[in-house]
Amino acid sequence: MPIALQAGLWGLLSGSALVIGAVIGWFVPLGRRVIAAIMAFGAGVLISALSFELIDEAWKQGGFLPVAGGFLGGALVYTGANWLLAHRGARHRKRSVPEKREKQAANNPENGAALALGALLDGIPESIVIGVSLLAGKGIGLVAVIAVFLSNIPEGLSSAAGMKHEGKKAGHVFGMWALIALASGIAATIGYLAFDGVPPAGVASVMAVAAGAILAMIVDTMVPEAFEGTHDFAGLIAVSGFLAAFALSRLA
Template identity: 60%
Template sequence: MTGVVEAGLWGLVAGGALLVGAAVGYGVRVPQWVIASVMAFGAGVLLSAVSFELLGEAYDEAGLAPAAVGALCGALAYTAGNVVLARRGARHRKRSGHGRSQPSESEQQGSGTALALGALLDGVPESAVIGVSLLEGGAVSTVTVAAVFLSNIPEGLSSAAGMHAAGRSRRYVFTVWGAITAISGLAAVAGYQLLGGAPAAVVAGVTAVAAGAILAMIADTMIPEAFEDAHLAIGLIVVSGFLLSFALSHA
């Protein structure tokens, strides 16, 4: 199997979790506290993967300054994109309801497109680093794939539940998440192809940028949804997800 094909397949596997979560969130009435708890667990898994797999590797390859600057640039780029989309109706794209919910198309024209672009903004950095991880030793990072997969399930679940509550059709919901799954595979291929043969410092810098974007996404979209209904237990749940990913990275 060539590296390009392998990168694409792993990207599709990780992105496919969005469809799994969306199917549950749209078709099953899941209690709010369950959605919040799963979101908190996914946030913990991603936090650990970013810390030990992405930023850790960037630091080992290029040192503190490039890793820190790259992470800040990634966070800045994500925040800028998120601000633009938030003004167009995608602010609560991972909210499933309860207090702050996604707007319907009649409430805010163009919000459906903004929600789709927001999902794309959240998913591309995660998928790209899967392809990049293949450049290190020729094998994909199992921890990175597992972390993205585990975090994508609650993302798809919560967002699809919110879309359903906002009156969006089944066709719209699964078209969005099906497209994002396909783009996840392409993003993983792009990460592998564009950085193949690049100096280690460049790969480290791009990895740090993706890590910064993912950290900003966790803080801005995942943690708020988790806190909404599981605030008394959120710390314990996040730490549980963090420890699972930590254990996988050191297994």
């Protein structure tokens, strides 16, 4: 099987967790604290993955300067795009709290496109990382795939629960997440094809850009939901997720 196709399938697999989470959030009446706890755990998993699977590996390939430039650049690009989408109705796309979602919908009643673009913005860096991880010829970075998969479940879960409170139709919600899961597969394929043959320093920069964007996404969109639902326990749950991903990376 062509490696580019493998990258796409791995990206699709990780993106499918969004659909799984959306199904759970739509049909299973989970309390706000449970949703927030899952979000906190997913945030910890992602932080561990970007620390040991992305930044550490990027530093080994390219050194400090490409990593520092890419890391700050990724955070800057994500923050700018997120700011634009937030002012078009996608600020609380990962929130399950009805009051915040209702206020957002009232201010931006036609926010469907912004929500979809926001979810796509959150998923693209993660998917590109999956494709880039195949460039070294050592096979897929399973820890990165598992981390993205685990973090996507609470994203789909929380957002779908919030959309249900907004009165969105099930077909609209599941269709949106299915398309984003498909886009995740495409982004992973592009991540492999676009950077195949690029020098190690260039690959390191790409990995650092993705890591910076992911960390900015975690703080901007996942941490608020996690903290508001679990309060003083958010840090402990996030540490548990970090430790689980760290143990998985070392065992792998």
